[in-house]
Amino acid sequence: MKITDAKVFVGGPGKNYVTLKIMTDQGGYGLGDATLNNRETLPAAYLRDYLVPNLIGMDPRNSEDIWQFFYRGAYFRRGPIAMAAFGAIDMALWDIKGKLANMPLYQLFGGKSRDSAMVYAHATGTDLEDLMASITRYVDQGYEAVRVQCGIPGMPGSGYAVPEEKGAKRDYITDFSGVRPKVEIWDSERYMRFMPDALMAIRERFGPDLKILHDVHHRLTPREAAAFAKAVEPARLFWLEDPTPAEDQGALRLLRQHSTVPVAIGEVFNSIWDCQKLIEEELIDFIRVAVTYVGGITHAKRIVELAALHHVRTGFHGAPSHSPICMAAQAHLNVWAPNFGIQEYLVLGTDECDALFPSDHRMERGRFHVSEAPGLGVDFDESQAERYSFQPGSHPVARLEDGTMWNY
Template sequence: MKITDVKIIVCSPGRNFVTVKIFTDEGLTGIGDATLNGREKAVVAYLEDHLVPLLIGKDPSRIEDIWQYLYKGAYWRRGPVTMAAIAGIDTALWDIKAKAANMPLYQLFGGASRDKLLCYVHAQGSEISEAVEAVGKRMDEGYKAIRAQVGIPGLPAVYGTDKSSTNTAALNALPNEEVWSTSKYLRHVPNLFSALRETHGWDVELLHDTHHRLTPIEAARLGKDLEPYRLFWLEDTVAAEHQEGFRLIRKHTVTPLAVGEVFNTVWDARLLIEEQLIDYIRMTTVHAGGVTSLRRIMDLAGIYNVRTGCHGAMDMSPACFATNMQLGLWAPNFGIQEYTEYTPETLEVFSHNWSISDGYLHPGEAIGHGVDIDEELAKKYPYEPAYLPVNRLEDGTLWHW
C-alpha cells in the first residue's frame, strides 16, 4: 500500500477545524485532526509546504517510522504548530491501519480495558445561585461529573462563565479582552463549592478550572481552601511552563491536580509525571503529536499512578474526540474524558459513531476511529478569522487567559 494523495481541509461549521485526509492506492482513506485554535493557518502552511510532499509514495502502515521522520527529521522539534501537524497525519494513518485490519482503533492497542468512559461536562453561572442551578440541571441529565465555574463579583464575565465565549467570542476577528483579579477569585470560588455540596450533596464529582492564572503559592492556597469539598480535580492552576511550581502546590494541598491541555510532547510533562506532582494528565491527541505520541505518554503516566483526562473542548474536531475515546477505552490508567458537545453543524460535517448514556461515553464499534468528513458539506463552511480571548489584570497588565 502507498500514499497517493493528502488533502488539508479547512472548514468552520461553528468552529474552525483543520483536517488531514490521506488517500492510498488501495482505496483506503483516513482522517486526522490538526486544529490549533487561533493559529489554524500556521498549521495548514506547515502541512502543505513542508510535510505533505514528504508523504507521497510512503507506506502508510509504517506509522512509527513516519512519525520519527516528521519529528526528528525537522531538526526544529516540538511546539504546538509542529505537533498539531504531525498529529493530523499520525491519526489519519492509524485510522487507515485500523480500517485495513477491519476493526475499531482500540482493538489495535490491545482491546478494551473497560466497558464505558466516565465523562464530565461543564456548568456555569454568572453568580453562585445560577451555577448551582446549572449543576443541578446537568445532574438531572444523568451526568456523574461536572466542571463548575462561576462569575466573580466586581469583574465582567470571565472564562468559563460568559455564555458568548463558549460559542462565538472566540470567533471574533480580533481577540476579546477579559479582566481578571486573582484576589477576588480566591475569595469567591470556595463559596461556590460550599453551596454546591450543601445543595447537591456528595454523590456528584465536581471539577474546577483555574486556566493557568495563579502563582504556585496562590494555587496551594486555593487547593487547601477547596479540600473540604473533595473535588475530583483542580485543573490548570499555574502557567504550564512552570513544572517545578507544582512541587510547592503539592506540599500544601491534597486536592487532586490536573494539567496538560497545552502540552505538546512528553518532555512537557515528564517531571510532573515522574515526581507524581499531578494526578491527571490532560494531553490530547491533536496537540500531543497524535496517537503514537500520546500512547507513550499514557504508558509513562500509568507507571506513576497518573491517570488520563484528555482535553475535549469543542475547538478540537470530532476526529480528535473520537480518537481520545479510542485511547481511553484501551488505557489501563484512564481517568475521565471531557465532553463539551458540538454544534449541529459540526456533527453534520463530521459523521460519528460514539454514544453517550447516563454520563458515560463509548466510541462505538465502527472500523477506524469512527469519524469521517463530508468534504462537500465542509465547503459550505469556509474558514473564519478567529482568535481566542486575552486577559488583563485590573491595572491593565497582560495576564494568562
C-alpha cells in the same frame, strides 16, 4: 501499499476544523485532525507545503517510522503548529491501519478496559445561583461529573468561561470571534475570597457523589495556588485544573506540600518532554494532553503509558476546538487505557457537525460509547465541507484591573 495523495480542509460549523485526508493506491483513506484553536491556517499550511509532499510514496502502514521521520528529522522540534500537523498525519495512518485490519482502533491497542468512558460537562453561571441551575441541568441528564465556573462578585467583566448575561446560555462556550481579542478582567484576591465558599456550597447542594471539577486557568501564583488548594480541600474536588502557569512546573511542588487536592494539567503541552517530570515526580494526578496537540495517537499512547507507571490518570482535553476526529481518537484510547480517569466533553452535537463528520459514536447520560466501526469510526463528507470557509478569530486576553497583562 503507498500513499498517493493527501488533502487539507479548513472550515466547519462554528469552528475552523483542520481536516487531513490521506489516500492510498488501494483506494482506502484515513482521517486526521490538525485543528489548532485560533491559529488554524498555520498547521494547515505546514501540512500542505512541507509534510504532504514528503508523505507521497510512503507506506501508510509504517506509522511509527513516519512519525519519527517528521519529528526526529526536524531540526526545530515540537511546538503546537508542528505537533498538530504531525498529529493529523498520525491519526490518519492509524485510521488506515484499523480499516485494513477491519477492527476499531481500541482493538489494536490491546482491547477494551471498560465499556464506556465517563465524561464531564461544563457548568457555568454569572453568579452562584445561575451556576447551581446549570449544574442541576447536567445532573438531571445523568452526568456524574461537572466542571464548575462562576462569575466573581465585584470583578468587572465575565472572568474565565463565564457568560456575560445571567441564564443566557447553559452550554456556554467562550466567544472566539474577531481577530482582535476580547479583554477579561481578573482579580486573584476576589477570586480566592469567593470561590472556596462557592465550591463548598455546591458540594452541600449536590451531595458527596457528584464529581466536581474546577479550572483556575493558570491565573494564580505558586503561593496563591498552594493557599487556594488548601482552602478548597473541604469541597473534595475531583480535580483542580491548571492552578498555575504550565511553564513553571516546579510551582506544583509548593502546592503538593500544602494540599492533597488532585491536580490536573497539560492541555497546552505538546510532547512527553513537557510533562515527563510532572509525571515522574508525581506532582499531578491527571494528565490533560490532547491527541492532536501531542502529535497523534503514537505519542499520546506513550504519555498514557508513562503516566500509568506513576499513578497518574488520563483526562484528555475535549474543547470544541478538537474536531470529532480527535475526539474519536481519544475515545478509543479512553476505553483501552488501564489508567483512564475522565474525558472532557463539550457538546459538538449540531446537525451540521454530524453531517460533516458522520459516525456511530454516541454520548448517553454522561458516558461516551465508542463505535465498533473499523479505524477511528468517523467519516468526512467533502460535499458538506464545501459549505464552510475559514473565519479568523482569537482567544480573549486577561488583564488585571490596573491594565497589567495577565495569564490566559
